[in-house]
Amino acid sequence: MQLSVPGRATATAVVAAVSLLAGGSLADAAPAAGPTVAAAPDISVTAVKAHLTQLQSIATANGGNRAHGRAGYKASLDYVKAKLDAAGFTTTIQQFTSSGRVGYNLIADWPGGDTNKVLMAGSHLDSVTSGAGINDNGSGSAAILETALAVSRANFQPAKHLRFAWWGAEELGLVGSRYYVNSLSTANRSRISGYLNFDMIGSPNPGYFVYDDDPAIEKTFKTYFTGLGVPTEIETEGDGRSDHAPFKNAGVPVGGLFSGADYVKTAAQAAKWGGTSGRAFDRCYHSSCDTTANINDTALDRNSDAIAYAVWELSA
Ligand code: TRP
Ligand code: CA
Ligand code: ZN
Numbered sequence: 001m002q003l004s005v006p007g008r009a010t011a012t013a014v015v016a017a018v019s020l021l022a023g024g025s026l027a028d029a030a031p032a033a034g035p036t037v038a039a040a041p042d043i044s045v046t047a048v049k050a051h052l053t054q055l056q057s058i059a060t061a062n063g064g065n066r067a068h069g070r071a072g073y074k075a076s077l078d079y080v081k082a083k084l085d086a087a088g089f090t091t092t093i094q095q096f097t098s099s100g101r102v103g104y105n106l107i108a109d110w111p112g113g114d115t116n117k118v119l120m121a122g123s124h125l126d127s128v129t130s131g132a133g134i135n136d137n138g139s140g141s142a143a144i145l146e147t148a149l150a151v152s153r154a155n156f157q158p159a160k161h162l163r164f165a166w167w168g169a170e171e172l173g174l175v176g177s178r179y180y181v182n183s184l185s186t187a188n189r190s191r192i193s194g195y196l197n198f199d200m201i202g203s204p205n206p207g208y209f210v211y212d213d214d215p216a217i218e219k220t221f222k223t224y225f226t227g228l229g230v231p232t233e234i235e236t237e238g239d240g241r242s243d244h245a246p247f248k249n250a251g252v253p254v255g256g257l258f259s260g261a262d263y264v265k266t267a268a269q270a271a272k273w274g275g276t277s278g279r280a281f282d283r284c285y286h287s288s289c290d291t292t293a294n295i296n297d298t299a300l301d302r303n304s305d306a307i308a309y310a311v312w313e314l315s316a
Pocket of ligand 1: 137
């Protein structure tokens with residue numbers, strides 16, 4: 001479920017929309033003043049979970065993981081690429097070598113928009129060798145895949161150029177994303193106006209963490225969660241521990257969402273978010289139990305909807 005928030009809404013406008021909803025109807029709402037962008041779609045959590053089921057099957061058929069250099073990684077990449085190709089994206093596989101094994105990034109460009117202003121969203125697609133990696137990071141990978149498919153279904157034509165990325169070998173030290181950023185010319189790097197990262201967004205005992213990086217990106221995510229009435233906290237579980245770091249180091253504005261890994265949920269956090277205090281956000285982090293059973297559907301749904309909201313808002 002997602003709140004319908006007018007594009008380019010100010011904080012005040014969001015509050016107004018919330019009270020209208022509380023009043024039971026938006027039907028007679030006055031048109032929002034000023035420029036508006038097309039409303040972001042409600043991403044179907046059922047569709048996101050269907051991608052996770054496929055990634056689980058891929059792991060199960062390939063020795064239980066989707067790790068760098070293993071058959072399950074390439075099969076995951078082929079699955080995502082086929083969906084994007086069928087939806088009209090221009091896909092590119094970028095190959096690299098790490099630890100003596102071949103790895104791949106998948107880049108998907110949505111035709112159109114100003115290629116001097118590129119908005120990127122990315123997630124690492126590799127798992128660790130010990131498990132299927134469904135929360136880490138099937139969750140982010142499936143959510144940005146479904147967001148990309150929603151772009152296609154809506155035939156969304158934003159002012160900026162949209163690019164989605166699935167990174168290889170994150171678990172070996174951000175290898176794929178680093179390779180991508182290093183491979184860009186200075187000019188092409190400067191054309192990226194923002195990079196949004198999604199690594200673990202369906203944690204079973206979830207928190208709602210927003211990266212405290214670029215202020216405009218951070219504000220966009222916070223606006224969305226405020227509209228839902230869900231409190232957020234700043235992400236502190238290891239700044240620079242995911243694929244946004246190479247972009248940030250290259251001077252690209254970055255942001256993202258995170259539902260928690262091996263840190264333990266406090267009593268205060270359980271009071272505001274529910275779940276279990278004194279227990280990790282994800283007890284199966286980097287373990288064999290990171291399967292499709294290791295997902296909180298509500299967190300996956302809210303974060304997926306927040307991704308679509310941010311992609312729509314920030315590409316206008
Ligand atoms: N990137 C880590 C992994 O894949 C997970 C993680 C830990 C993380 N801390 C984070 C992701 C903070 C984003 C933000 O194993
Ligand atoms: Ca949804
Ligand atoms: Zn991991």
